[in-house]
Amino acid sequence: MSQFSDKTNNYAAVRRAAKLRTRFAPSPTGYLHIGHARAAAQAFDFARLNDGQCLLRIEDIDHTRCKAELTIAIYEDLDWLGFDWPLPVRVQSRHYDDYARVIVALRERELIYRCFKTRKEIAASSVNGIYSGCPASDEAEHLAANHPFAWRLSMNAARDALGGTFDKLKYYESGVIPGWTQISPSRHGDVIIARKDIGTSYHLAVTHDDAAQNITHVVRGTDLKESTDIHVLLQTLMGWPVPDYHHHKLVLDEGGEKLSKRRGSKSIRDLRASGYSREEVLNRMTFLP
Ligand code: GLU
Numbered sequence: 571m572s573q574f575s576d577k578t579n580n581y582a583a584v585r586r587a588a589k590l591r592t593r594f595a596p597s598p599t600g601y602l603h604i605g606h607a608r609a610a611a612q613a614f615d616f617a618r619l620n621d622g623q624c625l626l627r628i629e630d631i632d633h634t635r636c637k638a639e640l641t642i643a644i645y646e647d648l649d650w651l652g653f654d655w656p657l658p659v660r661v662q663s664r665h666y667d668d669y670a671r672v673i674v675a676l677r678e679r680e681l682i683y684r685c686f687k688t689r690k691e692i693a694a695s696s697v698n699g700i701y702s703g704c705p706a707s708d709e710a711e712h713l714a715a716n717h718p719f720a721w722r723l724s725m726n727a728a729r730d731a732l733g734g735t736f737d738k739l740k741y742y743e744s745g746v747i748p749g750w751t752q753i754s755p756s757r758h759g760d761v762i763i764a765r766k767d768i769g770t771s772y773h774l775a776v777t778h779d780d781a782a783q784n785i786t787h788v789v790r791g792t793d794l795k796e797s798t799d800i801h802v803l804l805q806t807l808m809g810w811p812v813p814d815y816h817h818h819k820l821v822l823d824e825g826g827e828k829l830s831k832r833r834g835s836k837s838i839r840d841l842r843a844s845g846y847s848r849e850e851v852l853n854r855m856t857f858l859p
Contacts, residue, residue, distance in 0.1 A: 590622025592787045592816075594648075594655075595776070597629045598640035601837035602647045605791075605821045605829035607851050612818045613789040614653050625783060626655040630663045631768055631775050647838045651848050660783060662775050669770035672778055672808065673721055673763070681727045681807060682763050684719040686712045700759035702726075721764035725756045728803060741802050745816040746792055753799040761800055773800045781810035789816045793828060 594613040596606055617624035628644065630636035641661070648655075676682045683705040685692075692701050703722060706712060712719065729736040736755075743751045763774050780788060780801075795817045805812045820828050829835040836844075841851055 588784075588786055590617060590620045590786050591625065591784055592617050592622065592789045593625040593627050593780070593783065593785055594653075595627040595629050595779075595790075596644055597632070597635075598637055598644055599632070599635045600640065601643055601839055603829055603835040603837050604841070604851060605835065607647075607651055607838055608821050609791055609818070610648060610651065610653060611852050612816075616787065616789045616816060620787075622787070624653075624655060625785075626653075626659050627779060627783070628659060628661040628663075629772070629775065630661060631666075631669075631770050631772070633663065633768065636663070643839070650842060651838070651852060660779060662779065665775075665779075666769060668778055668782070669764070669774050672774060673769075675808070676723070676763065677721070679727075679731065679807075680724075681731060682721045682723050683760075684709060684712075685722045685760075685762075686717050686719045696759070700757070702759050718766040720762045720766045722760040723763045723800075723804075724760055725758075728755070728807060731807060735806070739802050739806055741798060741812050742814040743817065744787070744814055745789075745818050746795070751798075751815075753802050755799045755803040758796075758800055763804075773797065773804060777801045777804045777808070777810065780813055781805065781808070785813050787814045787816055789818065791820045792817045793820060 592613050594610045596602065596610075602610075614624045616622075626644075626648065628641050630641060645659075673682070683703070685703060686706055686709075687695070687703070695701065695703070701722075702725065704724070732739075738752070739755070740750050740752045743749060761773060762771050764770050779785075795815075798815055798817075802812055804810075822828060838851060
């Protein structure tokens with residue numbers, strides 16, 4: 571067994587002994603709706619019931635979709651809902667340098683490679699939606715021509731770096747289907763670690779920040795459970811602690827679909843303006859538009 575798995579297991583033990591710390595990490599791409607309110611309640615309640623702490627983190631690396639006024643709205647809505655959180659709030663768009671440093675570290679170990687392909691080319695060379703590539707043979711020409719590129723994590727390089735541990739990576743799940751959960755990152759192919767347009771990615775920023783903020787338990791919806799494969803792999807490659815995960819069920823609409831503004835879910839501020847109380851917004855049994 572390699573040093574990595576020992577490290578992972580030691581960290582897990584240390585984490586369980588430490589004071590619990592979780593976070594609620596919304597992205598300011600729209601006004602919060604009831605699904606967010608109840609997800610926030612899961613994270614804040616989890617901390618309160620376990621004598622821990624819940625941080626708020628603003629995940630706004632995607633400047634093509636996030637807006638500063640929506641970040642302010644998140645503070646206002648969460649405050650109206652009765653949550654409070656320690657200051658300062660970590661706002662990811664102020665930390666691109668941190669993410670760039672991780673890219674350098676991964677690159678020095680040849681765990682990531684530049685990908686100049688277009689979306690269309692990726693789709694054409696993927697098998698069942700899974701892309702596995704390698705550094706471009708004409709990389710020098712692309713660089714000389716200033717072509718934009720994404721950084722992709724090489725699953726083959728990760729397997730080589732971790733040896734037998736690669737197939738034994740696991741994390742502790744305390745939410746849906748509790749217990750030690752084995753991951754299989756290679757089923758995702760060579761995922762993007764830094765996007766062409768923003769120089770980082772959700773996977774990179776979220777795992778970096780969970781480590782930087784000493785998050786012991788990640789409480790989030792089951793829609794992100796699949797991403798945990800990538801997160802645990804990155805944490806292990808970077809020598810970051812692997813937190814425990816608590817994936818909770820999502821609030822679904824009457825048709826069984828995830829709530830979203832696009833599907834007509836009202837924002838918390840609309841509900842508030844219509845006269846609903848914070849208790850009604852947070853109460854799972856209350857049907858709201
Ligand atoms: N920012 C992500 C979202 O709004 C959540 C990230 C996480 O909890 O891991 O969906």
